[in-house]
Amino acid sequence: MPAGLMASAPAAGSTLIPPEADLARMRHQRVERIRDAMHAQGLDALVLLGNTNVVYATGVVWPLADSGRAAFEQPVAVVLADDAWPHLFSSMSVADPERSDLPPDHLHGPVFLDFDQGVARFTAHLAELVPAGAAVGIDEWTNALRRDRSLLFGAGDPADGGRVISRAKLVKTPDELACMREGLRITESAIAEVQTGVAPGVRQTELTATFLRCIFEAGADANVLDPIWQVMPPRLADGPWTTTGDLACPLLSTERVLVEGDVLWVDTGISAGGFHSDFGRTWIVGRGPDARQRAQFERWQAIMAAVLDVTRAGSTAADLTAAAVDAAGGVKPWMPHFYLGHGLGIDSAEMPYVGSDIGEAFDAGLVLTEGMVLVLEPVVWDDGAAGYRSEEVLVVTDDGWEPMTDYPYDPF
Amino acid sequence: MPRTEVQPDERSLRRARRERVLAAMAAEGVDVLVMGREANARYVSGAPRLWTAGSRAFGPGCVLVRESGAVHLLSTWDEGVPEEIPHENLYGISFNAANFLDALQRVEGAASVRTVATDGLTPSAAQLLARSFPSADLVDGEPLLRRVRAVKTPEEVEAVRASVRLAEHALSEAVAALGPGVTARRLTGVFLEAMAAAGVTTPASQDVAWVPSRVHPGRRGGRDEPLESGDLVAFGAGVIASGYAGEVGRTKRIGEGEADEAERALRRDQDALWGRLLGACRPGATATGLLDAYDAVGLAPPPVPVARGLGLGFDLPLVTHALPELAAEQRLEEGMVLALTAFVWKEGRGAVYGQEPVLVTPSGPELLSTDPFQEARSQA
Structure with missing residues (x-):
């Protein structure tokens, strides 16, 4: 059984990833980055509603809820250009003053921005923090917010505040990398227990049950994706119709019973310390790979090796896609509705996207820099015998890359 | 009984829900409803999609047209999609706003509808919808949806x-x-x-x-x-x-x-x-x-x-x-x-x-x- 990504890592040298994160420093550096981006965009204040954007700006972490339930008491963050501390509007179950390092006068009650009455409360607070006529950016808005003309929408739609966060979070600090590696370890420890239970007769949902218990026991804050244990059809034509004519993936898990020989494409992720993890492997139920399946895996390894060979600061996303296409014999070895690779951080998929449908010009202009985290997920499809897909997480360095995961490829 | 396949919501349930939303759109003069919130999209479409944790920024996840009752749905595949939503009304996962523009412009009457309601917005989605529905006012669709769903x-x-x-x-x-x-x-x-x-x-x-x-x-x-x-x-x-x-x-x-x-x-x-x-x-x-x-x-x-x-x-x-x-x-x-x-x-x-x-x-x-x-x- 080949070992995981560590085995193919470049010779061990200096590491970007410290053994432990300094959380206070991490939060401080993030707010600095946000404020730098605000200055560049000419913003005096930034209002954030998106759960993960609030996590990024405040360092406050809570167990994320179902997306519908999350709207009931959505925490809101406000970052000011001249204040090192962000303001947070939330319930105390989200921001316990004893467990948050935000100053007490920066913690406020929840504001319920889905309602005009909640918006009125919020804008009254905001007026105390931000002078009239200030330039305010916002990441998203409710219709109730849009009706309010006092601060945010006085002169048309406000500036795009989401871009500030996208820019700030693109390159990870060493403390962030340490946090992310911990989340990836939690995920992999849970997956290891799940994998021992994969056998004919087991239902997909039973794998999820084990996964959910194990991630919490290992230290997760939340699950972030209904885990995928997709049974791949041998032929593309046996799967569902798609808009692309290519594979349908990820398909939802059900109480389907696994049978010997099923090829499972696994895809999961959790939230820990405010970061999302990602995990992907191909498993075979109840037996090892046959010669054809082993050949698929070897092709996948060759593609991954070719991509890793050109992965370093200064390379473009197009360098990575070109290496993948070349190693795959001239075809794109990834699903057209996704990408060859994507960033990972406070969101499950974020910039930089590599090989997405944003297009080749975008890829050619996207230059990798040290500290970017990439999830590479090439796919080998072998019509008639399904295929192989795995994901690897790494951080880009000036010399190349450093692995952030080390899960084995068993049973391959 | 164990549920071993991905199925849309029951036909009677999804029909009843969709008809209530269409009636509310007619009463309020809304031509097109664009939904980003997953629960709203599920209510109207009856299609289960991938569950993720946490709030989601608005995106055009589902579109309902009052005149025809047609549903357009963000889904790359047809598994779990009800039979009354044809393949040509499905648009796939994309990272490129141009593709969503394309999908929305294919909605019948997109160029001429007067009133488009949404359940949220982002700065970039506001631009996208303005280009997709150039003759329309963008209005608040949440009160309508909330009243119907309550x-x-x-x-x-x-x-x-x-x-x-x-x-x-x-x-x-x-x-x-x-x-x-x-x-x-x-x-x-x-x-x-x-x-x-x-x-x-x-x-x-x-x-x-x-x-x-x-x-x-x-x-x-x-x-x-x-x-x-x-x-x-x-x-x-x-x-x-x-x-x-x-x-x-x-x-x-x-x-x-x-x-x-x-x-x-x-x-x-x-x-x-x-x-x-x-x-x-x-x-x-x-x-x-x-x-x-x-x-x-x-x-x-x-x-x-x-x-x-x-x-x-x-x-x-x-x-x-x-x-x-x-x-x-x-x-x-x-x-x-x-x-x-x-x-x-x-x-x-x-x-x-x-x-x-x-x-x-x-x-x-x-x-x-x-x-x-x-x-x-x-x-x-």
Whole structure:
């Protein structure tokens, strides 16, 4: 059984990833980055509603809820250009003053921005923090917010505040990398227990049950994706119709019973310390790979090796896609509705996207820099015998890359 | 029966829901409704899609056209998509706004419709919709959707009831794991494991178990602190099954011993509060009665909303002491389902937290959970 990504890592040298994160420093550096981006965009204040954007700006972490339930008491963050501390509007179950390092006068009650009455409360607070006529950016808005003309929408739609966060979070600090590696370890420890239970007769949902218990026991804050244990059809034509004519993936898990020989494409992720993890492997139920399946895996390894060979600061996303296409014999070895690779951080998929449908010009202009985290997920499809897909997480360095995961490829 | 295939919601359920939304669009002169919130998209389309945790920024996830009743849906594949949504109305996952522009411009009448409603916006989506529907005003679609969704059809009530049953089942497994030394983290894991083992892998909340603080009503102990005999632990047990939320809240005591006098007093107050809360659940009453219930039994306002709608996603009413003006504007109606909260806290002992799903009917509130109060008495 080949070992995981560590085995193919470049010779061990200096590491970007410290053994432990300094959380206070991490939060401080993030707010600095946000404020730098605000200055560049000419913003005096930034209002954030998106759960993960609030996590990024405040360092406050809570167990994320179902997306519908999350709207009931959505925490809101406000970052000011001249204040090192962000303001947070939330319930105390989200921001316990004893467990948050935000100053007490920066913690406020929840504001319920889905309602005009909640918006009125919020804008009254905001007026105390931000002078009239200030330039305010916002990441998203409710219709109730849009009706309010006092601060945010006085002169048309406000500036795009989401871009500030996208820019700030693109390159990870060493403390962030340490946090992310911990989340990836939690995920992999849970997956290891799940994998021992994969056998004919087991239902997909039973794998999820084990996964959910194990991630919490290992230290997760939340699950972030209904885990995928997709049974791949041998032929593309046996799967569902798609808009692309290519594979349908990820398909939802059900109480389907696994049978010997099923090829499972696994895809999961959790939230820990405010970061999302990602995990992907191909498993075979109840037996090892046959010669054809082993050949698929070897092709996948060759593609991954070719991509890793050109992965370093200064390379473009197009360098990575070109290496993948070349190693795959001239075809794109990834699903057209996704990408060859994507960033990972406070969101499950974020910039930089590599090989997405944003297009080749975008890829050619996207230059990798040290500290970017990439999830590479090439796919080998072998019509008639399904295929192989795995994901690897790494951080880009000036010399190349450093692995952030080390899960084995068993049973391959 | 085990659910081994991804299926759309029942035809009668999705048809009833969609017709109600179309009627509301006609009444308000909305030509096209563009939905980003997953629960709204599910309500209209009847298609289950991948569950993810946390709020989502607005994107055009589902489009409903009033004139034709056609649904356009963000889905790269047709698995789980109802038969009345044809392949040409599906548009795939994309990272390129141009592709969404293309999909929206294919919506019938896109160039000429006058009124397009949305359930949220982002700066980039605002630009996208302005280009997709160049003749239209962008208006607020949330009041329309909230009003329609707040009152449940009988079939929807059964769906909530089924979700509640599942939440109670998983909760019973977590309660069975109570004992000295257990942590809130462990109880959360046991609950979610039991939920998924019963066939449903999507929680409403992952804030499942916590230890109410003895010094502050809104605060909690850490997830990793081992519990001792006599400690109170609160459960917020919620699942999403077939799209519908089923939630109950209960408070249990660690260990075999009897309740002390302070806990008995908390539970007596909670009983009195339940009486007042349930008494305020009358069709036609304003939601203010629910806020007043706390004052009537001499209790401080709770640190959480007193009531939320229970159904698909963000649901009316929302009744919180933080927004009394909102409560006064909201009237309870027959067919609403509420997650009703009875929270009692005393310094030194902590809190008992209870939440029950309640259907508002002409003859009074109907509990959708299985006799919670017997359980409360057995603890007292």
